[in-house]
Amino acid sequence: MKKSYSTLVNKKDIQSIAIGGFDGMHIAHQKLFENLDENGAIVTIESGFSNLTPKRFRQEYTNLPIYYYVLDNIKYLEGKEFIKLIKEEFPNLKKIVVGFDFCFGKNRKYCVEDLKELFNGEVIVIEEIKNNDIAIHSRYIRDFIKNGDIKKANEFLGKKYKIVGSQIKGQGLGKSDFVPTINLQIEDFLLPKEGVYITKTKIKNDIYNSVTFIGNRVSTDGSYAVETHILKDDIQTTYNKVEIEFLNRIRDNKKFDNFKDLKEQIILDIKEAKEFFN
CATH class of the missing domain: 2.40.30.30 (Riboflavin kinase-like)
Known part of the structure; x- marks a missing residue:
């Protein structure tokens, strides 16, 4: 697992994590982060297609340490193997925060209910966040930007x-x-x-x-x-x-x-x- 160059945190001190792609670090992502405690961290799944806030630029939008998984290295793991890896990385982990549509493991066949069953700690699931009845998702923000609708993109991002x-x-x-x-x-x-x-x-x-x-x-x-x-x-x-x-x-x-x-x-x-x- 690759850790952000800008953070120096002992993994044993981390007790809560948010897991996701987090491209955009937008309003809905920030809602996840709000549920982390002072010993929290962000775990980003790197697919190689992040282009709203690529690479190290995510660190600009949070004070929490960010760790990166490369998707190709973990996408074949079964659910138990994924949770085992997370627990090995963060041995004192007590809480995982995810979005309502979070899925993981081989063929993305494990989702929120599986996470609750496999992880022996607290699982917080953040429901879909909307802006004027439109869901806040990175894919929609990308569409706004591609169409030149910068004002709407900024509104959904919560920043410029x-x-x-x-x-x-x-x-x-x-x-x-x-x-x-x-x-x-x-x-x-x-x-x-x-x-x-x-x-x-x-x-x-x-x-x-x-x-x-x-x-x-x-x-x-x-x-x-x-x-x-x-x-x-x-x-x-x-x-x-x-x-x-x-x-x-x-x-x-x-x-x-x-x-x-x-x-x-x-x-x-x-x-x-x-x-x-x-």
Whole structure:
């Protein structure tokens, strides 16, 4: 089992755990965590498809230690074998918290009632959490993001959706012909639908109001890009790590017949973003 690099907790001290995928660390996940005591921990099942809060980024949304199981290493275990593994890892475990749809073991044939039978401690099952009669699930949040519905995604997440990337060299037209942008290479994170968004951009410990474009640059070189323009300031940076939080969507990606029309639209996008922040 791989433990989060940011936590140093003796497993013998852990008395309660929450088990799940926890991609998104969203509102419903936080409800599970609320049922853990001060000696609690989070056990994440890593399927390899987590792209809302991949890898180590989950630790940002909890003070509890996080441990990771790789799904491929445990998916063939029978129910008793899975519980045996959990007890070996956390010998003083007294409580397990899961969601109502939690299943485990070979072919996912063991679910909540089996967990209650196999584990000789307290099992707390959190019922389905809804927002305006819509269940809060990571798969729905992914759909919102893919469709560009950032406001709804943020509502279900309980926070602003964020991506993190490394700064790369752009095509060089921004500063000379349009507005300066920071171009990013994004890995692991789910990218929102192509278009222009009102965002916050974090570089080191500084947070800036910004406008971010995602998609194929159909009016210039045609390549796919993630680039953010900092409002008010021309930021000169070669800092590797850049974070972008999405607040609202301005428009779809579209093709312009000439640079003049494109620049006019960019100016309108910036104006809308500034009005949003004001």
